[in-house]
Amino acid sequence: xxxxxxxxxxxxxxxxxxxxxxxxxxxxxxxxxxxxxxxxxxxxxxxxxxxxxxxxxxxxxxxxxxxxxxxxxxxxxxxxxxxxxxxxxxxxxxxxxxxxxxxxxxxxxxxxxxxxxxxxxxxxxxxxxxxxxxxxxxxxxxxxxxxxxxxxxxxxxxxxxxxxxxxxxxxxxxxxxxxxxxxxxxxxxxxxxxxxxxxxxxxxxxxxxxxxxxxxxxxxxxxxxxxxxxxxxxxxxxxxxxxxxxxxxxxxxxxxxxxxxxxxxxxxxxxxxxxxxxxxxxxxxxxxxxxxxxxxxxxxxxxxxxxxxxxxxxxxxxxxxxxxxxxxxxxxxxxxxxxxxxxxxxxxxxxxxxxxxxxxxxxxxxxxxxxxxxxxxxxxxxxxxxxxxxxxxxxxxxxxxxxxxxxxxxxxxxx
Numbered sequence: 181x182x183x184x185x186x187x188x189x190x191x192x193x194x195x196x197x198x199x200x201x202x203x204x205x206x207x208x209x210x211x212x213x214x215x216x217x218x219x220x221x222x223x224x225x226x227x228x229x230x231x232x233x234x235x236x237x238x239x240x241x242x243x244x245x246x247x248x249x250x251x252x253x254x255x256x257x258x259x260x261x262x263x264x265x266x267x268x269x270x271x272x273x274x275x276x277x278x279x280x281x282x283x284x285x286x287x288x289x290x291x292x293x294x295x296x297x298x299x300x301x302x303x304x305x306x307x308x309x310x311x312x313x314x315x316x317x318x319x320x321x322x323x324x325x326x327x328x329x330x331x332x333x334x335x336x337x338x339x340x341x342x343x344x345x346x347x348x349x350x351x352x353x354x355x356x357x358x359x360x361x362x363x364x365x366x367x368x369x370x371x372x373x374x375x376x377x378x379x380x381x382x383x384x385x386x387x388x389x390x391x392x393x394x395x396x397x398x399x400x401x402x403x404x405x406x407x408x409x410x411x412x413x414x415x416x417x418x419x420x421x422x423x424x425x426x427x428x429x430x431x432x433x434x435x436x437x438x439x440x441x442x443x444x445x446x447x448x449x450x451x452x453x454x455x456x457x458x459x460x461x462x463x464x465x466x467x468x469x470x471x472x473x474x475x476x477x478x479x480x481x482x483x484x485x486x487x488x489x490x491x492x493x494x495x496x497x498x499x500x501x502x503x504x505x506x507x508x509x510x511x512x513x514x515x516x517x518x519x520x521x522x523x524x525x526x527x528x529x530x531x532x533x534x535x536x537x538x539x540x541x542x543x544x545x546x547x548x549x550x551x552x553x554x555x556x557x558x559x560x561x562x563x564x565x566x567x568x569x570x571x572x573x574x575x576x577x578x579x580x581x582x583x584x585x586x587x588x589x590x591x592x593x594x595x
């Protein structure tokens with residue numbers, strides 16, 4: 181197949197890598213990045229350019245479009261591709277509201293009987309403050325709309341909560357913060373579930389756990405993700421079958437009852453509580469950096485899986501998965517997720533022997549790789565045990581250098 185991958189981050193590099201290593205597929209990518217350029221032909225079309233992406237898919241006679249980021253899905257890219265007769269692995273704008281609006285997702289879960297945290301929606305800071313009161317540490321504050329993985333806050337006290345609410349309602353995330361969700365804060369261990377869905381059918385990928393906080397010991401601000409492991413230790417009673425029958429399929433059935441035919445990835449972020457798994461959030465695309473830790477273990481032809489899902493076809497009950505564990509650690513620019521400098525040369529990539537390096541925020545200057553974003557690279561490796569995998573990842577990662585590089589030292593070693 182000729183496959184168009186939409187996006188240009190570490191997740192899309194991992195998708196392109198997985199698509200090329202399984203099956204006889206030819207890849208193009210828009211807009212891509214320097215790492216993806218080594219395995220796919222790039223086209224300078226922005227992910228926000230729906231018409232441009234549809235025109236590209238038509239011109240290049242692609243057999244399948246795999247959409248990486250959430251923004252074009254919420255904007256209706258999958259709908260426009262299907263109208264043009266091009267199979268798309270990604271939900272339409274109606275299904276993408278599971279990520280586009282956290283309150284919509286909450287309503288779907290309640291209707292489907294899927295366990296989740298209790299919560300309320302607010303449209304002004306005053307009433308939100310009154311609801312939180314003096315027990316801010318009991319709550320999670322979330323921007324209702326898209327916030328690039330940075331719209332979730334865990335305040336320690338009422339003063340911090342008030343500041344977060346003021347920022348959200350004053351436009352920190354634009355329209356995404358005009359409504360704010362306040363939920364009870366769940367305690368337990370987090371697990372991420374990725375499901376490939378073809379309407380009401382689904383197949384579950386190996387579970388993973390990402391580390392969202394910037395600093396070691398889960399300190400500092402939430403980021404887009406600083407690393408992930410697959411499968412994670414201590415997942416309690418959250419089996420693949422439980423995730424499929426108690427979480428993913430009920431949501432797909434509820435969507436179908438509303439006339440929403442969901443074809444693509446459904447990502448469920450779970451908290452394994454004493455009362456069992458509860459959903460923290462849904463995303464409508466592959467996670468980043470979870471994808472970099474999950475796909476190296478998947479042995480099936482990812483292109484055929486995505487095509488079958490895009491066509492509403494039958495999916496296998498289980499996937500073929502490599503034995504062992506995979507860990508991924510993100511190398512970021514100093515200052516991320518705040519302000520940071522770009523353009524620093526990256527060295528050591530040619531020395532990597534026992535890991536896969538996925539590019540995210542890189543660029544090419546004078547024929548060499550330089551830093552070009554906040555999260556620069558993801559380094560992933562497989563091992564027989566989680567410790568073995570982590571040891572390999574960190575050993576290989578230390579060969580790479582650039583000015584101001586930052587990475588967590590405890591990925592996979594905190595729960």
